[in-house]
Amino acid sequence: MTAARPLVPAPPITIPCVSPCRIDPTSALCIGCAPTLAEIAAWSTATPEWRNQVMDALPARLAAYRERNPAPQS
Structure with a gap:
């Protein structure tokens, strides 16, 4: 019988999320942090x-998205 190796915690996974995902149907980007649906699924x-x-x-992608899709003025 071999001795069990102690569990070593995995390093935390960095995520880009800033809020629940809201996907833009035209670009397939999350409008909060800019990953694509495919990237979200693979993360x-x-x-x-x-x-x-x-x-x-992501920062450049999000900036480009926001330039093309400015937030409505209230």
Whole structure:
């Protein structure tokens, strides 16, 4: 019988979420933080390297989305 290895907690997964997802039907982007539906679906099983690449792309993607789709003025 082999000794059980102690469980080592996995590092936390960084997520871009700022609120519940609201998907823009035209662009398929979350309008809160800008990942695509495909990226959202793949997030939990993706490698840290892939998630970091997506995270790096989000600020520019969100800025471009907001430039094309300004918030309504109240």
